[in-house]
Amino acid sequence: MNLNERTTPWSRLAAAARLVTDDRDTAAPYGFATRVAALALAQERKVVSLFERFAFRALGAAFLMAVLSVAANYSVLSPSPALAEDELIEDDAVAVLLDA
Amino acid sequence: MPDDDPPFDLAGCLDRVRRQDQMAARELVEHLYPLVIRIVRSHLPRRVAEEDLAQEIFLKMFTRLAQFQGAVPFPHWVSRIAVTTCIDHLRAQKRRPEFRWADLSESEAEVLDNVMTNQNDVPANDAMASHELVHKLLNQLKPDDQLVVRLLDLEQKTIAEIAQITGWNQSLIKVRAFRARRKLQKLFQELQKTERS
Numbered sequence: 001m002n003l004n005e006r007t008t009p010w011s012r013l014a015a016a017a018r019l020v021t022d023d024r025d026t027a028a029p030y031g032f033a034t035r036v037a038a039l040a041l042a043q044e045r046k047v048v049s050l051f052e053r054f055a056f057r058a059l060g061a062a063f064l065m066a067v068l069s070v071a072a073n074y075s076v077l078s079p080s081p082a083l084a085e086d087e088l089i090e091d092d093a094v095a096v097l098l099d100a
Numbered sequence: 101m102p103d104d105d106p107p108f109d110l111a112g113c114l115d116r117v118r119r120q121d122q123m124a125a126r127e128l129v130e131h132l133y134p135l136v137i138r139i140v141r142s143h144l145p146r147r148v149a150e151e152d153l154a155q156e157i158f159l160k161m162f163t164r165l166a167q168f169q170g171a172v173p174f175p176h177w178v179s180r181i182a183v184t185t186c187i188d189h190l191r192a193q194k195r196r197p198e199f200r201w202a203d204l205s206e207s208e209a210e211v212l213d214n215v216m217t218n219q220n221d222v223p224a225n226d227a228m229a230s231h232e233l234v235h236k237l238l239n240q241l242k243p244d245d246q247l248v249v250r251l252l253d254l255e256q257k258t259i260a261e262i263a264q265i266t267g268w269n270q271s272l273i274k275v276r277a278f279r280a281r282r283k284l285q286k287l288f289q290e291l292q293k294t295e296r297s
Contacts, residue, residue: 009215010284013237014253016211016222016230022141026134029151033133036155037125040162044120 110174117165129158135175136182142250143186145193146239153189157182176264183247183265190243199240199287201294208233216292240287245280252277 070077108131116124133154140153160181168177204212207229211222222230234254238246251257251265252273259270266273 008281008285009212009288010237010281011253012215012220012222013211013230013234016215016224016227017234018254018256019224019227020231022138024141026137028130028133028137032151032155033126033129036129036158037122039155040125040159041120041122043159043163 114165114168114174117162125162132158132161132175132178135179139179139182140186142255143183143190143247145186145189147193148189153185157185160185172264179265180267184267187243187247190246199236199291201291204233204236205229208236212291216288237284237287241280241283245276245283248273248276249280249284 108127110128110131113124113128113131117128136154136157137150140150140157144150144153157178161178164181168174201209201212207226211226211229211233214222214226238249241249247266248262251262252259257265259273262268262273263270268276
């Protein structure tokens, strides 16, 4: 279908429509560029700050979990003076056998 | 009067924008606005303000700026963002109700009758009515088909140019153009039938 031949109703109609020129102003409206530039750069900063905020929160949560886990297992980690060597031997079947 | 303005330093401006220079970002928007607004006006979906759509396009441009490798000229890259954003809006809008003869203004109906019954060109003083009619008819097509016909038949772009703007391959564009023109032909036939009845 060759439109240049103007054989179809559509081609004739399109040819007539092309005669209309758009005379509207193409310059950016007042304040448009400033607004868009500010929004664009703020958007980038927001993405960065969102990352920062999550990163700091994750760091805080990790620290808290580390402290809690140390506190919960403190009794196991710390050397107990009350635990005598004899008591340990009593629990050890091999030691009891060797002592006998 | 000679134009004393120095040529716009696009590469320098982009470098400054990448360094978060707000003034450069503003200059870039002002420089590209005519290009973007022409695309927006040609493919503006119903009930969408052109300024809102232009703003959306520019924000996308800034967000994706890191992806621009310079393989194509920057204005071409921005044009593609503008066209795809318009297409997304056209796809999102609801389908128009059926196109009827009764919905046309008197001058539009006259032009339509003229092109359907007469092999001659439409008189120049009917250009505005033809323009309106063309847009009403195009709104009946699928967004992708609409875009191809607009670029091909109204803006008289070549298939290669459309491929560059849309990123679609040339065969696909030809198929879409063929399908869209056939649908338009069918629309004309249906209108002729309803007018006679």
